[in-house]
Amino acid sequence: MSQVRAQLRSVLVVFYCGGMERDPTLRPELRLKARGALGNATGRYEAVQRVALDDGWDLPEEERLLQTxxxxxxxxxxxxxxxxxxxxxxxxxxxxxxxxxxxxxxxxxxxxxxxxxxxxxxxxxxxxxxxxxxxxxxxxxxxxxxxxxxxxxxxxxxxxxxxxxxxxxxxxxxxxxxxxxxxxxxxxxxxxxxxxxxxxxxxxxxxxxxxxxxxxxxxxxxxxxxxxxxxxxxxxxxxxxxxxxxxxxxxxxxxxxxxxxxxxxxxxxxxxxxxxxxxxxxxxxxxxxxxxxxxxxxxxxxxxxxxxxxxxxxxxxxxxxxxxxxxxxxxxxxxxxxxxxxxxxxxxxxxxxGLAVAQPPLRCDLFAPPPRAGDQLTLF
CATH class of the missing domain: 3.20.20.70 (Aldolase class I)
Structure with a gap:
């Protein structure tokens, strides 16, 4: 039973005011301008899955851009x-x-x-x-x-x-x-x-x-x-x-x-x-x-x-x-x-x-490692 429970996810329900959104993990007031992904599904290692649901109050939220x-x-x-x-x-x-x-x-x-x-x-x-x-x-x-x-x-x-x-x-x-x-x-x-x-x-x-x-x-x-x-x-x-x-x-x-x-x-x-x-x-x-x-x-x-x-x-x-x-x-x-x-x-x-597939190997013979503690420094 403990192994079964370990494989199950809890669901954290986040209530918001307003109509239903296009993705259940996103709040409806977020604008996804210039973003590639259209969703934000919970990561596979998280114990809690977050889902946003309408709380029925139908109060408008201020629109805001999803920032980096x-x-x-x-x-x-x-x-x-x-x-x-x-x-x-x-x-x-x-x-x-x-x-x-x-x-x-x-x-x-x-x-x-x-x-x-x-x-x-x-x-x-x-x-x-x-x-x-x-x-x-x-x-x-x-x-x-x-x-x-x-x-x-x-x-x-x-x-x-x-x-x-x-x-x-x-x-x-x-x-x-x-x-x-x-x-x-x-x-x-x-x-x-x-x-x-x-x-x-x-x-x-x-x-x-x-x-x-x-x-x-x-x-x-x-x-x-x-x-x-x-x-x-x-x-x-x-x-x-x-x-x-x-x-x-x-x-x-x-x-x-x-x-x-x-x-x-x-x-x-x-x-x-x-x-x-x-x-x-x-x-x-x-x-x-x-x-x-x-x-x-x-x-x-x-x-x-x-x-x-x-x-x-x-x-x-x-x-x-x-x-x-x-x-x-x-x-x-x-x-x-x-x-x-x-x-x-x-x-x-x-x-x-005339494009190459294989390029010449990069040189490794010029590498001069940083001095280490206790190294003898060069005079010149």
Missing amino acids: EVRLERPRSAISWNRSPDLPFDRSVNPYRGCEHGCVYCFARPSHAWLNLSPGLDFETRLIARPGIDAVLEREIARKSYAVAPIALGTNTDPYQPCEVEHRLMRGVLEVLARWQHPVAITTKGTLVERDLDLLAPMARDGLVRVGISVTTLDPALSRSMEPRAPLPARRLQVIRRLAEAGVPVRVMVAPVVPGLTDPELDAILAAAKEAGAVAASWIMLRLPLEVAPLMQQWLQARVPGRAAKVMARIREVHGGRDYDPAWGRRMRGEGIWAELIARRFDAAVARL
Whole structure:
């Protein structure tokens, strides 16, 4: 019986005045302007599920916009390690938890449940900044046991999301890596990467950095709906151009490819990125782990209802009949005829455009670890 009780959730009923709302977890006076998720379902680890119900008083509430809030977390560690055979790196650093870009398809949304927050709207409005992560990182790469290899930035949430303007955590991390000549690979949609060209350009000349810019669609209306607070596609192509002009090698990442919705744009995205200065390209199939699947389905029904059934059918076809197949080797590429067709089109396009798939390895031989306590300092 105790095991049964442990699996059951309590329901916390929040009463409000006024008519019923579009989502039972949201108060009706909230305006969800420029948000990707349309709901805020309780995280999977919470013991209490919150549901708002009309109390019958029918008193109007003052309308207010759902605002972003940023909380601070003191980091105890900076480097996250992984052993995934699907990833070309084994370590990463994430200055922020959650992402205000609000991409409805983001595979990182379920990570917010570990914070007892919703992978829905909480993921894009209740953010965690980790000030001091640069100092923690510097201590970690100074350890005698540390073996240098490229650090990946932007692998979970975007390090150049809007709150970076105020908190400058990514800037601090880059300053540490540049100071000790540590190789780094960056993935972003954000335009703030241009701010750091004074660091990136010299690192690029030494073979220490490369940047991946994610371009999902060239349609500004679709992008604004699907990635509401990310820069528009034309602006991301401009970022590619500015980085390339500064000598920073740029990979265009057609990620994710949404079968039945954005896959027809694959060739056009690659051609536009090549023209802007990209030297390499990659693609990843849409994946919908855990809470992302219902969020994506809700978005499809609300934003592209005429194509919702087709898109979900294609998604299930490439993932073995499920919303998501987590198996290594398949989760990022899919399987079946549609996945094979996308892969063939990508291969043909990069060959035609002269885009590389594999880039030269980043240099590790220049790394000079920070001095440790008790080290003999150099005279010059």
